[in-house]
Amino acid sequence: MNANQDWTAPAVAPPANGCDPLAFLGAAVAQYPDAFSFQSRVTRCVFLNHPDLVKSAILNKDIVRTELLKTVTGETILTSEGSFWAGQRKAALPVFTAKKTIDYVSVFHRQCLAGLERWAQASEPLDFGKELDQLTLAIVSESLFGQVVDKEFCNSFSVLLDRIAKIQNATVFNHSFSIHPDDNRKLKDAQDHINETADNIALASPAPETENLIQILQEKGVDRDDGYSLKNYLRNEIITMLIAGHETTSVSLSWLLREIASRPEIEANVVREVDTVLSGQACRAEHLHQLEYLSRVLDETLRLYPPIWLVPRTAACDVDLNGIQIQKGQTVVVSPFFLHRRSDYWKRPEEFNPARFLVKKESLPMYSYLPFFASRHICIGKHFAYAEILAVAATIYQSHRIELAGDDSPKTPVGAGSLRVQGGMQVRLLKRDDT
Template sequence: MTHDARRSPPGPRGHWLLGNLPERRADPLGFFTRIREQYGDVVRYRMGPLQLYQLSHPDDVKRVLVDNARNYQKTRLMQRLRPILGNGLLLSEGDFWMRQRRLAQPAFHRERLAGLATAITGLVGSALQRWEPLADSSQPFDLAAELTRLTLAITGRVLFSADLSEAVDEAGHAVTTALEESNRRVLASVPLPLSLPLAGHRRLKSAIRVLDRLVFELIGQRREGSHRAEDLLSLLMETRDADTGEGMSDAQLRDEVMTLVLAGHETTANALAWTFYLLQQHPEVEARLAHEVFSVLGDRVPGFADLPRLRYTARVFDEALRLYPPAWLISRTALADDVLGGYTIPKGSIVVPLPYVLHRNPAFWEQPESFDPDRFLPERSAARPRFAYLPFGGGQRQCIGNGLALMEGQLVLAMVAQRFRFRLVPGHRVEPQALVTLRPRYGLRVTANRVTMPPDAPGQSTVLGTEG
């Protein structure tokens, strides 16, 4: 510990009993942004009896997630998600987490992603067909809900070789309920036992029952089947403990499947919803995106080999993830004293690296509130610290599916740009809802307009003149 470390960073005083919990509940994004602006990159605040330390500087975040990661573990607040996520990758720790991560990692290797692109574009194509009558009739629809349907179908297909189309509405409603009720438990000063017959508890348990039924049916069908699918579920089911030779129980499989289904579709759906929201607000970016797509693809379906040439498309998605990172908050508990930003962080404290605030730190992002995909050009990114941008977390616990999410985002954006432009329904209110993930609180009510390939587009040529 450095000798000049100060005892405690500055921060808002808050209520004598509740601390800053009322502000955190009422407007979390506004509260966290304001305290960074007022107090700096390390801010102390209180949620009831808990002391928390908000981190908004890349150096401090890197120390927590990489350099001194052994000193930090998932918080008790995050453990309140255990009724829905169990001991899956998001919440497990230590050797057990390392084993599960090692078993799951091959399913997300680049070579495997290349083989998944066709399955993804097929499902995107089905969604576009479903939207065509809505475009022809100018009928408004909730694009956020449609994207959730799409990403759930993609997650089921690419990770578990499952067709979830018939269950998508039921599952989507259960996911929304589970996230909302779990978020209330995370923010509760004292979470009450789920055994108490409260309305919120009944809703949460009902949602978990729905999701459990779907997941256990998936596992049961695979155990009964005679074929071996090349997917994540097969990898997990076929693994054997090195010491005992035993495979994973259905309960263990359930926790991993539940975690990956929720993480794999909820976050990507939200990221895409925010991307389309930003595009309709910035027609010049939307037009440039379409020009690149038509220049590279014409009207053919993109494949994995096309992704390196859809560079502006990738930057659009990167910039949307900067402004609206679905995983907008990270939290860890310090196992021993540490020093962050020159301040002493006592053992047992909760540190909160905040991608949403970090991505708006003007020391690392010029005009941080503007939507500027070109800020991710190599020449503009070279001097930026690696941990100034954390849409998928960082360190050894970085999201295992980040490569899949980025590929999925590029493919969806390119295929939509070939067919539709979305416009918000006049008067529809759009604001972020900071639950476990960052989602549009009231959905995204839009109308869709069909587009056709511009006459000057070079069809299926490989012209790359849109880059720059």
């Protein structure tokens, strides 16, 4: 389509209660690959799937974050816009620089070794998704806050994330939203546990030799005059970083390790590269950029299975988006999952092919590859996540292989909150010497 031509977003039938969000959107994308709209229980949703339209929406300051996540985490860097968000982003940036990431690699490596030690004791196949949740939570909490949160924290988080997914499915996909009193009790207990842990993290004095996020946020202060207390501010930001920084990397690692484990040729290439680059040493920051093949496997994993597969936004006022009229309060939806599977941008898009990323990512068509989103809200933890995933995968493959236990057929992703492996991921960890 000509850049100056007006676009349209034809209406499709609303999603039925209980529908599979991926199946519903997939059918509509097959009919209208660039844009379409549908009525949700709450409002009209406009789904944008052409890179030019996605770009216009992302760059438009009147298309803002929804209130969805705010109901659970309060106002934080992940849920806000405007000057409050800009202040949070500026404050947090120093702990996410490339230089800082170098410091974290020893944490990634050490926590992964501790995981390997735990996993080696298992006599039954491991529920690896859960193990990776625990590992990535320990990594992000130690790296950013100098403290490792307890194991139970993961369970409380799952309750919270489950509620977020339910709210998203109800507001966008018309799922009925009935909540049993027991569910509310569980959520309350989970929130109390999460809040208490976050408050304890905030209270514990950070190691003086390292500048960590708590110190930075404490020094910065709340910067608002609406009664938002420092305690709530710190609590919300800590919880946000733990949510944003563990589930995404855990899910990416699940998909990555699954792809490697189920493709002997890819596994052989990964093992060869890890052995060459690490040459028997502990994984360090300088090894990471040499893991070129593993990086391509990761890029391809994030193309097919972007953890944040759906990004909903709201129009803050009436907006004309390249001819598509969006009224104030209506929802705008972008999905990296469908964007990454456009056959006019990706040859044989359903095929797992790391060689696609032999070209530099910067040379891909703009706004066609967005696992970390783009523009002002591009993931602040992108370099952290990338380094973490490479370091963990390299550390595992340096000494072990992963064998999928049970059903090893290709898995359909489940688009709940993030894009999880359907039915979880059961694995056996085998020592490489023994295989």
